[in-house]
Amino acid sequence: MQPWNNAAKIAFRICFIFYLIMCIPFSKEWYDRLFAVHWNALHYRDIYDITRFMPVIIKFENSSWNLMGYTDWLLILAISVIGGLIFSYVDRKRSSYYALNYWLMVLIRYRAAIGIIGFGFLKIFPVQMPFPSLAMLNTDFGQYSAQKLYWVSVGIVPWYQSFAGVFEIGAGILLLFRKTTVYGAILLFAAMADIVYVNFSYDGNVHIYSSYFVILAAYLLAYDLPYFHAFFIKERYVIPYHYYPSFQEKWQQYLRAGLKSALLFLFVGVTAYLQLMNFWYDPYKQPSLKGVPVLRGNYNVTFFSINNKEIAYNPFDTIRWQHVTFEKWSTLTFSTNQPQNLDLSNGVALPMRDINRTFELTGMAGRKTYFYYEADTAQQVLHLHNKNPLNKKASITSNSFYLAGGRKHIVHDTITVIPDVIRKEINGIDERARSWRRQKHILLEYANAQPGEDMTLHYATKDGSRIIMTGVTRSRDSLYIVLDKVEKHYLLTESSLNAGNY
Amino acid sequence: MTANKWTLAQQVLFRCCFIFFILSLLPVIPQQYSFSMDFTDILMMATYRPPSLPILLYMLPVSAIGAIIWIVTDKDRPDMNMLYYWLRVILRYRLALAFVGYGFVYFFHIHSPYPSISHMNTNYGEFTRWKIFSMTLGVAPGYSCFLGIVQLTIALLLLFRKLTLPAVIIAVIFLGNVFLSNWAYEGADVLYSAYLLCIASFLLVYDLREFHTLFSLQRPAALRPVIPSFKWKWAPRSIFLLFFLICAYTSYSTYREGTYQFPHTSTPTGLTGFYDVSTFRINGRELPYSLTDTIRWENVVFEKWATVSIRSPQQNTSPTPEYAVPDVLESPSSYEQTGNNGRRYYSLQADTTAHTIVMQQQQNKVYVFRYHQPDSNRIVLSGFNQRQDSLLIILRKINKRYLLEEAGTGKNNPAKL
Numbered sequence: 001m002q003p004w005n006n007a008a009k010i011a012f013r014i015c016f017i018f019y020l021i022m023c024i025p026f027s028k029e030w031y032d033r034l035f036a037v038h039w040n041a042l043h044y045r046d047i048y049d050i051t052r053f054m055p056v057i058i059k060f061e062n063s064s065w066n067l068m069g070y071t072d073w074l075l076i077l078a079i080s081v082i083g084g085l086i087f088s089y090v091d092r093k094r095s096s097y098y099a100l101n102y103w104l105m106v107l108i109r110y111r112a113a114i115g116i117i118g119f120g121f122l123k124i125f126p127v128q129m130p131f132p133s134l135a136m137l138n139t140d141f142g143q144y145s146a147q148k149l150y151w152v153s154v155g156i157v158p159w160y161q162s163f164a165g166v167f168e169i170g171a172g173i174l175l176l177f178r179k180t181t182v183y184g185a186i187l188l189f190a191a192m193a194d195i196v197y198v199n200f201s202y203d204g205n206v207h208i209y210s211s212y213f214v215i216l217a218a219y220l221l222a223y224d225l226p227y228f229h230a231f232f233i234k235e236r237y238v239i240p241y242h243y244y245p246s247f248q249e250k251w252q253q254y255l256r257a258g259l260k261s262a263l264l265f266l267f268v269g270v271t272a273y274l275q276l277m278n279f280w281y282d283p284y285k286q287p288s289l290k291g292v293p294v295l296r297g298n299y300n301v302t303f304f305s306i307n308n309k310e311i312a313y314n315p316f317d318t319i320r321w322q323h324v325t326f327e328k329w330s331t332l333t334f335s336t337n338q339p340q341n342l343d344l345s346n347g348v349a350l351p352m353r354d355i356n357r358t359f360e361l362t363g364m365a366g367r368k369t370y371f372y373y374e375a376d377t378a379q380q381v382l383h384l385h386n387k388n389p390l391n392k393k394a395s396i397t398s399n400s401f402y403l404a405g406g407r408k409h410i411v412h413d414t415i416t417v418i419p420d421v422i423r424k425e426i427n428g429i430d431e432r433a434r435s436w437r438r439q440k441h442i443l444l445e446y447a448n449a450q451p452g453e454d455m456t457l458h459y460a461t462k463d464g465s466r467i468i469m470t471g472v473t474r475s476r477d478s479l480y481i482v483l484d485k486v487e488k489h490y491l492l493t494e495s496s497l498n499a500g501n502y
Numbered sequence: 503m504t505a506n507k508w509t510l511a512q513q514v515l516f517r518c519c520f521i522f523f524i525l526s527l528l529p530v531i532p533q534q535y536s537f538s539m540d541f542t543d544i545l546m547m548a549t550y551r552p553p554s555l556p557i558l559l560y561m562l563p564v565s566a567i568g569a570i571i572w573i574v575t576d577k578d579r580p581d582m583n584m585l586y587y588w589l590r591v592i593l594r595y596r597l598a599l600a601f602v603g604y605g606f607v608y609f610f611h612i613h614s615p616y617p618s619i620s621h622m623n624t625n626y627g628e629f630t631r632w633k634i635f636s637m638t639l640g641v642a643p644g645y646s647c648f649l650g651i652v653q654l655t656i657a658l659l660l661l662f663r664k665l666t667l668p669a670v671i672i673a674v675i676f677l678g679n680v681f682l683s684n685w686a687y688e689g690a691d692v693l694y695s696a697y698l699l700c701i702a703s704f705l706l707v708y709d710l711r712e713f714h715t716l717f718s719l720q721r722p723a724a725l726r727p728v729i730p731s732f733k734w735k736w737a738p739r740s741i742f743l744l745f746f747l748i749c750a751y752t753s754y755s756t757y758r759e760g761t762y763q764f765p766h767t768s769t770p771t772g773l774t775g776f777y778d779v780s781t782f783r784i785n786g787r788e789l790p791y792s793l794t795d796t797i798r799w800e801n802v803v804f805e806k807w808a809t810v811s812i813r814s815p816q817q818n819t820s821p822t823p824e825y826a827v828p829d830v831l832e833s834p835s836s837y838e839q840t841g842n843n844g845r846r847y848y849s850l851q852a853d854t855t856a857h858t859i860v861m862q863q864q865q866n867k868v869y870v871f872r873y874h875q876p877d878s879n880r881i882v883l884s885g886f887n888q889r890q891d892s893l894l895i896i897l898r899k900i901n902k903r904y905l906l907e908e909a910g911t912g913k914n915n916p917a918k919l
Contacts, residue, residue, distance in 0.1 A: 137627025141617060142904035143919075144626070146641050149906070153638040156631055160686035182717040190675045201645035203909075224717050231716060231723065232709065233664045239722045300793045314791050315778065315800070322793070339918045344909055365905040365919035490627035491843050492634070 002241060003095035012097050014077075014084030016104055019219060021076050022212070023111040025053045043435035044121070044274035045284070045350055051118025051267065054212050069208040098243035105220060109175045109184075112216040114267050116188060117172035121271050124165030125279035127499050129155035130286050130359055134298060134325040135333040137490055139366040145344055148363030150202040158497040167191060173268070176260065181220060189217035205346050281433035283499035287329035287354035289428045290502045292375045292382075294464045299324040299483035301334070306477050324483050328502035330354055332371045332384060340367055343389040352441035353425065355385055355449075374421050380460060383421075386453035422446050430501065455479075508581050510573075516582055517569035519704060520589055525561045526552050526697070527596065541756040544749055548603020552697040587729050590708060593701050594660045595742060597673065600698050601657035602746055606753035609650025614639040615761045615837070619776055620803045620811040622904055624844045633841030635687040641906060652676060657746070661739050663729075667709045673702040763837035767808035770854045772875065777802045777897035784891050802897055808850040809838060810861050859883075869893070 004012070025031070030053050037046045057072045065071060122128035129151045136152065144152065154161050168191060174184030192213040199207035230238045247253050282288040304311050304320045311320040321334040343362045351357055355372035370387035426439050457471035457479070467483040508516070529550075552558060607613050614636045621637060629637070639646050652672065659669030681695040715723040756762050779799040782789045789798040793815055800813045839847040848861035848868060861869040871885035871893070881897040905919055 132626060138625050140623050141626055141629070141637065142622030142902075142906050145905050145909040147909075149638050149641060152626070153634050156634060157686035160682055163682055163686075179718045179720075186671065187675070190672070194679075197645060197648045201642035201648070227716060231712065232667050235664070235725065237722065237725055238716070240716055240720050242720045312790065313793060341918055342905070363905075363909075367919075488627070491630045491841075492627045 001096060001098065004097065009094070009097065010084060010088050012101060013087040013091075014080045015219065016097075016100065017083040017087070018076060018080035019104060019108055019216075021055055021079065022216070023107050026055060027053065038436035041434070041436035042270070042274055043437035044271065044278045046435075046437060047267065047271050047274065048118050048122075051114045052209075054209060070211075098241070099245070101223070102243045102245065105181075105223070108216050108219055109181055110263070112188060112213060112220070113172040113175035113184070114263070115172075116168050116175075116192075116213060117267050118271065120165045120168030120172060121275040122165070123161050124169060124272075125275050125499070126155075126158040126161040126165070126497060127275075127279050127283040127285060129161055130283060130499060131155050131158060131494060132492075133286075133327050133331070133360040135327070135331070135368055135370070136360060136364065137488075137492065138298070138323060138325065139364055139368070143364055143366040145363040146202045147204050147344075147346055150198060150204060151346075151363075156492060156495075158495045158499075162497065164191075169268070175220075176264070182224060185217045185220035188213055189221065192217065277430075277433040279499050281430040281501050282438070284350060285357060285359035286500055287327075287331060287357050287372070288433075288500065289330050289354055289425065291326055291328055291330045291373075292377060294461060295326040295459070295467065296328055297326060297464065298486045298488050299326075299467065300486050301481060302484045303480070303482035305480045308478070308480075321481060327360070329500070330373050330375070331360060331387070332373055332382070333368050335366065335368045337367060338369075340365070340369065341389045350441075351445060352438045353445045355387060356445055358387060358389075361387065361389075374424075380458055382457050382459060384455050384457060390450065390452065418443070419446075513573055513582065514569055516586065517572050518565045520585065521568040521572075522561055522565035523589065523593060523701070523704070525565065526558060527592070528553075539748065539752060541752040541762070544752045545603055545607065548599060548745075548749060549694075550599065551694055555693055558693075558697070583727055583729075586708075590666075590705060591663075591738075593705060594663075594666060595738060597698060597701050597705070598657040598660040598742065599745075600694075601653045601660070601673070602749050605650050605653035605657055606749050607650070608646050608653060610753045610757035611640070611643045611646040611650075612753065612756060612762045614646055615763045616640050616643070617906075618764065618803075618805055618809075618838055619774075620805065620809070620838065620845055620847070621842070622906070623776060623801070623803060623813070623902075624842055628842055628844035630841040631687040632689045635683065635689065636841075661742060666705060667713070670702050670705045670709075674699065674706055677702055764805070765807045765809060765849070767849075769804050769806060769808050769850060770852050772878065773804045773852070773881065774806050775804060775899050776902050777804070777881065778900050779895060780898040781894070781896035783894040786892070799895070801900075803845070804850070805838075808852070810848045810850050811838075811845040812848070813845045871895075 030050075033049050037050075055072060055076060057075050060066050060071070067074070132152050132155060141149075154164075167187065171184045171187035171191065174180040175188065176184075192210045195210040196207050196214060198204060199210060224240070227238050227240050230236050247256055278284060301313070301321050301324060304313075306319060311317060313320065313322070315322070316337045318336050318338045321336060324332065324334045326332055342365055343358060345362055358370075361368070361370050371384040372387050373382040373384045375382050422442060426434070426442050453474055455471060455473045457469045459467055459469050461467040465485045467485075469481040469483065470479065472478050553561075617637050617640055626634070653676070656669050656673045656676065659665040660673075677695055677699040681692065681699055683689065684692045684695050712723040712726070715721055760766060778801055782798045784797060789795055792798055796815055798814060800815070802813075803811045805811070846863075848863055851860040851862065852858070857873055859869075859871050859873055860867050861871075866888070869885060869887055871883040873881055873883050875881055879899040881899075883893065883895040883897065885893055887893060903919060908919065
C-alpha cells in the first residue's frame with residue numbers, strides 16, 4: 001500500500017468535508033417532507049422530492065452576490081478548507097486514506113445515482129417537456145422566451161426526450177455498481193456538462209443542479225485519472241490500487257444486498273410505476289381532466305357582440321375575441337390586443353389543480369387570455385375561470401412545504417364541506433394515478449385560491465363545426481359569440497408518444 | 503485484439519471492417535470539388551459524405567465475401583497489427599476532417615442564424631422540427647459556440663495517436679447525440695452521423711479491453727505491442743493543420759460578411775420592419791380586415807436584406823405541406839423559406855430614385871408597385887399583381903416587442919406584453 005504525499009492527503013481531507021456537505025441532506029424541510037410521505041398512496045413527486053436535494057445556505061437580496069447561485073458552493077468550500085486543515089492537524093500521523101476514500105466514493109455514487117435516476121424518470125415517460133398545446137402552436141416564435149424555446153424544442157420530440165431519460169437512468173444504474181461506476185460517471189459528466197451549458201445559454205435556471213452532478217461525477221473520475229494518463233498516454237504499465245471492504249459475516253452480506261435491492265426497488269421499480277401512471281393519467285405540467293370532446297380545436301370568431309353591439313374584426317381591437325382554441329384538456333383561449341401579465345418562471349412548482357397548471361402560458365407572450373373551465377355537458381354550460389397570472393409574482397409557490405401538505409397547519413384551512421366540483425376534480429383521474437398528495441394539494445389550492453375573473457357561458461353546437469356561445473361576464477356584459485372551426489394543418493406534427501388521457 | 507496471436511474470428515471480423523471502411527472512403531457520388539479559398543468549397547470538402555445508404559448496404563456483403571477470400575488466400579499472416587494501425591490512422595484523420603468542418607460552422611454559428619423578423623412573426627406550429635431545432639440553436643449563439651469548441655477539440659485530439667482514446671470517448675457520446683437529434687428532428691444528417699458514429703466506435707474498440715480491465719475490473723492491463731515510430735509522421739499532421747487553418751480563416755471571413763443563411767442583399771433604409779396592412783384596395787374595392795379572406799394581406803415584413811414576406815389566411819389551407827430537408831451547401835439563401843409555412847416569401851428589387859419595388863418569386867414578377875412614404879410609419883403601395891388587378895395598399899409600421907428579446911437578459915423581464 002503506497003503512502004500518500006502531503007498534498008494528496010490535504011486535498012482529500014478538504015474534498016471529504018466538501019462532498020460530505022454536498023451529499024448529505026441537512027435541511028429540515030427535506031426530513032419534514034420525508035416523514036410526511038403517505039407510503040400507501042404515493043405520488044411520483046413524493047419520491048422525486050427525496051431524490052432532489054442540494055445544500056442551500058444563503059440567498060442574498062442583492063442578486064449579484066449570489067454569483068448565479070454558486071455562492072453557496074464557495075461558502076461550503078471555505079468551510080471545507082478550514083475543516084480540512086483542522087482535520088490535517090488532528091490526523092497528521094496517517095499515511096493514506098484508501099478506505100475512507102472508498103466510502104466517500106460510495107456516498108457520492110449513491111447520491112449521484114439516486115438524484116439522476118429521479119431526474120431521468122421525468123423524461124423516460126416524457127412529461128418534463130410537454131408537447132405544445134394548440135395555443136402554443138398558434139403563438140409566434142418571437143413571443144417565446146429563450147428558456148421556453150429550449151424546453152418546447154425538446155417537447156416536440158418526445159421519443160428523443162425519452163431517450164435522454166434512458167441515458168440518465170442508465171448512468172444512474174451504472175453508478176450503483178462498483179464495476180460499472182466508471183461508465184456511469186463518464187455518461188453523467190458528459191450529459192450534465194451539456195445541460196449546464198444549455199442552462200447558461202437559455203437562461204434555464206437549472207444550472208446549479210446540473211453543475212452539482214458534474215462535480216459529483218468529476219470526483220468519481222478523478223481517482224482513476226492518473227492511471228488513465230499513465231497507461232494510455234505515457235504507455236506505461238500500471239497497477240491500480242483500490243481498497244475494497246471485505247464483508248466476511250453473513251449478516252453483512254445480507255445487509256448489503258438488502259439495502260441495494262431496497263434502493264433499486266424504491267427508486268427504480270416504484271418510481272417507474274408512479275411515473276408511468278403520471279404519464280398516462282396526470283402529466284404534471286398539463287391539466288389532467290379531459291376537455292369537452294366536441295368543442296376541441298381552433299376557431300375563427302365569425303361574429304362577436306357585447307351588450308348587443310357587434311364589433312367587427314380588427315386585429316387591434318382590445319375587446320373582441322380572436323383565434324379561439326379549445327385544448328384537449330379543460331382550457332379555452334382567445335386573443336385580443338390587450339397586453340397581458342406574464343409569468344416567466346420555468347415551472348418548477350407543482351400545482352395539482354388544473355386551473356393552476358400553467359405550462360401552456362408561462363414563458364410566453366402573445367396577448368392571449370386563458371380560461372380554465374368546468375363543463376356541464378348536460379346543460380351545455382361552461383364555468384370559466386381566468387388562468388392568466390394576476391401579476392408578475394403570481395405564480396403558485398405550491399412546491400413549498402406548506403402547500404405540499406406537510407403536518408403543519410394550513411393557514412387558510414376554512415374548508416368544512418368539499419364542493420362538488422373539487423370532489424369531481426379529485427376523482428376525475430384514473431384510480432391508479434390518485435394519491436394522498438394530489439388530494440390534499442387540491443384542497444389546499446382550493447382553500448388558498450384568489451378570486452379571479454370568471455364567467456358562465458352557454459354553448460350550442462351540433463358537431464363542433466360552429467359553436468354559438470352566450471352568457472354574461474362578471475362585469476355584467478352580455479356576450480354573443482359565433483365560432484367557426486378552422487382545420488389547421490401544422491407543419492409540426494404530433495408524435496406517437498403523448499402524455500395524458502384525454 | 504491485444505494478444506499477438508489473432509484468433510480466426512478476429513481475423514475475419516477485422517478484414518471485413520477493413521474492406522468496408524476503405525470502400526466507404528471512396529468517392530462514389532460524383533460531386534463538384536473545387537479548390538479555392540471559398541467557404542462553400544472548403545465546407546464541401548470538410549463534410550465529405552459517405553456513399554448513400556443502399557450503396558453502403560451493398561458494401562456489407564461485398565466486404566464479408568472479400569474478407570473470406572482474403573483469409574483463404576492469405577492465411578499464414580499471424581497478426582494484423584500493422585494493418586490495424588494503418589486503418590486506425592486513416593479513420594482518425596477521416597473523423598477529424600468531419601469534426602473540423604462542422605466545428606467551425608458551429609463555432610461561428612453559421613448555419614443556425616438568429617431568427618429573422620418573418621420567423622419571429624410565424625406561429626410555432628408552422629415550422630418543421632428541424633427548423634425549430636435550427637432556430638432554437640440560433641437564439642443561443644453561445645451554445646452553438648460551445649458545441650463548436652467540443653468538436654474542434656475532438657478533431658485536434660484525434661491527430662495524436664496517444665490522445666485518441668479521450669477524443670473518441672467524447673466523440674462517441676457527442677455523435678450519439680447528433681445521430682439521435684437528426685433522427686428525432688428529421689434532420690439531413692442521419693446517415694452521415696451514423697457513419698461517423700461507426701468510425702468512432704471502431705476506434706474505441708481498440709482501447710476498450712484495456713480500459714475495462716483497468717477501470718472496471720480494476721486490475722493491471724497488459725501493454726500493447728509497440729508500433730515502430732514512423733519517420734514522416736509530422737507530414738499528415740501538418741497538412742491537416744494547414745487545412746484546419748484554412749477552414750478557420752474561411753469560416754471567420756464568412757462570419758464577418760454577415761449571416762450566411764440569409765441573402766447578401768439589402769432593402770432600402772427606412773423600409774425594414776413589421777407592418778400592419780391597414781388599407782387594402784383591389785380594383786377600387788376596399789377589403790376590410792378578415793381572418794378568412796384569402797386575397798387580403800394580414801401583415802408584411804421587410805427584412806434587412808431584400809426579402810419581403812406576406813401573411814394572409816390562405817397559407818393555412820395546404821393539407822400536405824412541402825417537407826424540405828435542409829442542406830447548408832445547396833442554396834443557403836433558401837433557409838428563410840424552407841421548413842416553414844404561414845408566410846409567402848418574395849425577393850425584393852427596389853429602385854429608390856424611381857420609388858418602385860418589384861416582388862419576385864423564382865424570377866416571376868408577382869407584384870409591381872410604386873411606393874411612397876407619407877411619414878416614417880407608413881408606406882403606400884400602388885401597383886398591380888400578376889393578373890393585372892390594380893392594388894392600393896397602405897402599410898402601417900408596428901414597433902413590435904418580442905418576448906424573446908425582452909426576456910433575453912433574464913433580469914429585466916417585462917411584467918406585461
